[in-house]
Amino acid sequence: MKRQAARPLTGLALLLAVYLCAPFIASIPEIGRADWAGVDWHTAASAVGVSVASASVASLIILLGGVPLGYCLARSSSRGLAVLGFIVQLPLALPPLTSGVLLLFLFGPYSGIGSVIGGLTDSFTGIVLAETFVAAPFLVVAARSAFAAADPVFEDVAATLGHHAGSRFFRVALPGAWPTIRAGLVLAWLRAFGEFGATVMVAYHPYSLPVYTYVVFGGQGLPAMMPLLLPTLAIAVACAALSAYRRGATEPLSAALADSADEPLVIAARPVSAPAAEDPRLVFRLARRLGAFSLDIAWAPATRRLAIIGPSGSGKSLALRLIAGLETNEAGGVTLGATDLGALPPEARQIGYMPQDYGLFPHMTVAQQLAFPVHADAAAARYWVGHLGLGALENHLPKQLSFGQRQRVALARALTRHSHLLLFDEPFSALDTPRRRRLQQSLRELQREIDAVTIIVTHDPDEAALLADEILVVDQGRVLQAGGIDEVFARPATLRAAELLGLSNVGCGVVHAARRIELAPGWIVEADCAELPIGTPVMWRLATHAIVLTPDGPHEARVAAIELRRGERFARLDVGGARVDVALNGTRLDEGQQCRFSVDAAGVSAWPGSLRTVCA
Template sequence: MPRVLPALAALLSLYLVAPFLAAALQANAADWRGADLAALSRAGLVSIASATLASLLVALGGIPLGYLLVRVPGRGMALLGFVVQLPLALPPLASGILLLFLLGYASPLGRLTGGMLTDSFAGIVLAEAFVSAPFLIVAARSSFAAVDPALEDVAATLGHRPWAVFRHVSLALSRPGIQAGLLLTWLRAFGEFGATVMVAYHPYSLPVYTYVAFGSEGLPAMLPILLPAVLIAMLVMALSLRRRAPVAARQAAGAAPVAMRAPSPAVAAAPEQPLDFTFLWHRNGFELDVAWQTRASRLCILGASGSGKSATLRLLAGLDNPDRGTVTLGGEDLGARPAHARGIAYVPQTFGLLPHLAVAQQVRFGVGCDPERARVWTDRLGLSDLLHRLPVELSVGQQQRVALARALSRPGRLLLLDEPFSALDATLRGELRDELAAFQQDIEMTSILVTHDPEEALLLADELLLLDGGRVLQSGPAEAIFRRPANEVAARLLGARMAAAGQAVAPHSIDIGGGILLEVAGEALPIGPIRWAVHPGRVALAEAGGHPATVIEAGPVRGGRRRLLVRLGDSVFPFDANPGLSHSQSVRLSIDPASLQVWPRQMLDLPTRH
C-alpha cells in the first residue's frame, strides 16, 4: 500500500470525527432544562415519517427509472438521466424555489389543490423526495449496469416472463446497491432543510425546528436538539450495516440435497424435428441475411468473429427481433412467440450462471424444471458433490457443466450453445468437447453449436451452416462441406491453412503438377481447374510408396511436432512431422483421399447459398 494513502485517509477521518468530539466536550455547558421535549418530539416524528414516505415514493419510481436508464438506449434517455440528477448539483434553496413554481399557491397545480401542497406534511414529503431521489437513481443505475444482460437473456430462455426476469435476476443481483441507495435517500430526506423551509415551513421538521431554536436560543440550547437527530441517524445506519448472511449463502444452506441416480428413460434420443428459419436483420451498419432448412439434430453455425453467428442464435432464441423473418421447428411457428414461450434452452459464452444461486438452484431455475431430469443430468455431469456451491466457487469446466444441466433439466426442443468452449484451455477444451459429443447422443433436443473452430464443428455437428460477413457461404452435411467447400473463404473457415492450384483430370483424381496425381474422396469432380488444401495433421510419412516431396522450410518444435513446409509437385503446403526431419530432406508423403478439400477455381470469389 502506498504510504500516502493512510495519511490522506486519516486526515479526512479526523476532520469528519472532530465535530462530534467537539460537541461532546460541550455537554456540560448545554442547557438541558430549557429543551421543549414535546415540540422536539413532534419535529422528530415529522422528519422520520416524511423521510420514510419520501423514500418509499422515490423507490417506487426510482428503481424502474434506474433500470430504464441502463437498458433503454438513445439520446432521450441519456438526457433524462442527466436532468434527474440535477438536484444533486443545485443548492437546496434553489431546489425549493423550483418546487414553488410547481407547487406554490399561484401555480396551476397549487390552485387545483387549494394550496395543500405547501406548508403541509405533503409539502415536506414532496420537497424531500425531490432533493433525495437522485441518490437512489444513481445507485440503482450503477447496480443495474453491473448486471450482465446475458443473465436476463438466459432467464428468458428458461421460461421466465419479463417481470419474473426483472424480479429474480435484475433486482435480486442489484439489491445490495439499491439498499445502499435507499439508505442515502432516507438520510438525505431526513436531514433536508433548504427545500423544505421554502416549500413547507410548517409543520416543523427536525432540521427546520433546529434552525428556529438556534435563532431564538443560541448555541447552548443546540445539544439537546441535535442529540435526537444524531441518534436517529446512527440507529438507521447501524440497522443498515447489520451483518447478515449473504442471500446466496442462505439459499445454499437451505437447499435440499438432490438424490442422485443413474440415467433413466427421461433421457432419450432426439426425434426428427425439421428446422426452417430465414432472418433479415440490420444493426449498427451490419446486415445479417441468413436462411437454413435442415432435418438434422446436431447442427453447427461456423464462421469468423463478426460473421453473425451469435446474432443468428439470439434471433432463434427470440432475444432479438429480426426486421423480417420466420422460424419454424417441427412444423410449429416460433417466430411470433416471445423468448420465454419458445421452449429453447440457451447457453451463452459466459454460461450465464446467476452469482447469487447455488448449483442446486441453478439447475432448477428453469420454469417447468423436471426434478427427474434434474437428477439425471446433475448426476451425469458429475455435479452431485457441488450442489451447495456458488458459481464463484466452481472451476470454468464445472460452471459449463452446471449451465448444461440447467438447460437440459426442463422440457425443451432446441439447445443453443454459443461458443461454449471459448474460455477454456486446450486440455479442458478437448475433454469437454468429447463429453458434449457423448451427451448429444442422449438428449431429446436439437442442438445448434456456434463456433469458429472447424474441429469442434466436425466433431459436434452432422450439418453445418457457414457464415461470412452476415451471408451464408454454404450449408449441408458436415463431411460433404468439408470435402467440397464452396470457395476458398469456406475452405479457410474449415481449417485450410494454405491453398494450392491443381487440375481435376478424373472424377476422383487431381493433378498438382510434377506428374503427381492425388486421389480424392467424395462427390465426383467436374473436369477442370481446381483449388485444393489439406490439414497439416492429416499428411503422413510413407515408408514405401507415397509421393516424393522435399522439405523446404522447418519450423520450431512445438508439442512434440515440427511444422514443415514441403513441396509436392507444383504445390507447397504445411506438414506436421516428428522433430527428426530437417530442412532440405527428401521424404515420401501419404495423403488420405478423405482428408483433401477441393473446390472449383472459377468459384473462388463467388459465395453460394444452398
C-alpha cells in the same frame, strides 16, 4: 495475506479521514456547555417524528418510482430517456433553496395546482414533496448504475426459460441490483431526513428536525441548539452501522472445486428425455443489421446435432440469439418441425440457451436454479440432479461451483423444462484444454441421450467435429459452407473455409492433364482426376502422409518455418507460392533451407471449384 495499500494513497486516505473525524472530536469538549434545561423536549420529539415519518414516506415514493425509472434509463438507448436521465439528476446540482423555489412555482398557493388543490404548502404533504424532490436522484442514480452494471444475459436466459418481462424484472434483475439499490435507498432516506433548504421554503410548519434546529439556533443560540444534535447523530450512527453490517462471513468454497468434480457424465440405463417432436428438423433464415455489420444466413440441416463455426465477430452468437428470439429477426424465420418459432416470443419457444458463462443466476442456489424454469418437471429435475452428479451441490451458489459443475447445472436447468432446442454459445471457451476435452465428451454423451436439437457455436474445429453431425461455416455474417461434418472437412468450399476449419495442405489449382494437377505455378503432381476436364479449376488437398521428404524427390521447396505441434515438429514448405506442412519425423531441416520431396498420388484429392471464389 492482504495486500498493503500504496503509501501515497494511504497518506491521502488518512488526511481525509482525519478531516471527517475532526468535527466529532471537536464537539466532545462542548457537550458541557449545552443548555439541557432549556430544551422543549415535547416539540423536539414532535420534530423528530415529523422528520422520520416524512423521510420514510418520501423514501417509499422514491423506491416505488425510482427503481423502475433507473431500470428504464439503464436499458434504453433513446435520446428522450437520455435527456430525462439528465433532468432527474438536476436536483443534485441545485442549491436546496432553489429547489424549494421551483417547488413553489409548481405547488405554491398562487400556482395552478396549488390554487385548485390547496393546502400543499406548510403541511406534512409539503415536507414530503420537498424531500422527495431533493432525495430521489440518490436512488435513481444508484438503481441506474446497478441495472447498467448487471449482465443482461441473465434476463436473456430467464426469457428462454419461459419468464415474461415482469417476472424477469422481479426475479432476476431486481435481486441482482438490490444491494446497490438498498445503499441508494439509505442515502435517499438520510438526505430526506436532513433536508432543510427546500423544506423551509415549501413547508415551514410543521417543524421538521432540521427546521426546528435552525429556529432554536436563531432564537436561543448555540447552547440551546446542541441537545438537538443528539437525535440526528443517533440516527446517523444507526444508519452507518446498518450500512457497514454484513450478514455472516462468506461461505467457504465447495471442496468439489477440484478438477475431479468435472468427471464425465455417468450414463443411466433409462434416460429421461423430452418428448420427440414429429419432425425435429430446424430450418432458419436469419437477417439482422447492427451498425456497419449485417448478418444474412440460411440453413436447413437434416440432423439434430449441429455446429456453427466462424471467427470472432462473424455473427455466430448473434445467430444464436436470433434463433432464441432475443434479437429481432429482420427477415425470414425460424421453424422447428411444424412449430414456427419466429412467431413466438423467447419465453414461449421452449428452448434452452446457455451463454458462454452458463448464465447461472448468482443469487440462486442449484436447487432454486432447477426450479426456476416455467413448467419445470420436478421428476425430470430429480433425475438430472442424480444423473449429472449434482445431489451434493443443491444448496450451493454459482460462485461455489467449478466451471464443470456450473455447466452441468445449466444443462440440468434447461432439460428440466423438456426443451426441444438447446443452444450453446461457446460453452467451453474459458476452460483449460484437459477440462475442456472432458466436458466435451460429457456433452457428447448427453446429446446421445436426449431428443432435442442442439446447436453449438464455436471457433474450435475439433469441438465442432466432436459435437456435431452437420456444420455451418460463417464469416462476416455470410455462409461460406454448410453440410455434413465429413463432407465439409474433406472438401472445403473456399480457402477461407479451410482456414476456419483448421485444415492445412489445401489450395486452389487447375487440371493440367489427364491425371495431373497443377497445384501452384510450376508445381504439377499426379492425382486421381481423370473425370475432370483439362483446365478445370479445382480445390485440392494433400494428406500429410502423402508428402515424403527425400533427397532425390522430384519437387523442390523452401522451408518457410519450423513449428512444434502437440510435441511433433512440422516444416512448412513454400512451393511456388503454395504452402504445405510436412511432419519431419526425425529429419533435420532449418528455416530457409532448400529441400526435395515426393508426393504420393493416392494422397492427393481434388474437386471442382471456381477460381473466382475458392481462392478469395
